[in-house]
Amino acid sequence: MTPPYSLKWSANAEADVLDIVAYIKNHSGPMIAAGIYKRIKARAEPLANFPDSGRVVPQFANIGINDIRQITEKPWIIYYKIVDNEIWILSVIDGRRNIEEIIFPKIIEGKRI
Secondary structure, three states: OOOOOEEEEOHHHHHHHHHHHHHHHHHHOHHHHHHHHHHHHHHHHHHHOOHHHOEEOHHHHOOOOOOEEEEEEOOEEEEEEEEOOEEEEEEEEEOOOOHHHHHHHHHHOOOOO
């Protein structure tokens, strides 16, 4: 059965994942990096069937943006948005970093995350 939503990865989100994997590969080796890649991708897959399973991002809701949601694959946070019958993965960020410092400048400059 086809999921009700199709899962799409933005270029920014793909780049985020590749940066994460490259960093881990350099510090922990290719086997661990491959496992992390699979974990992040697998964590996003259920969104095609359960798009509302993530929570609205509190930092965004505080500034009036209520359509961006998040799920976690610790320590990473996967940001996504529901657009019609598509789930767009917008960004994947290490949750130990200052999220506002990374995301807010993109929003203020009018860039998509």
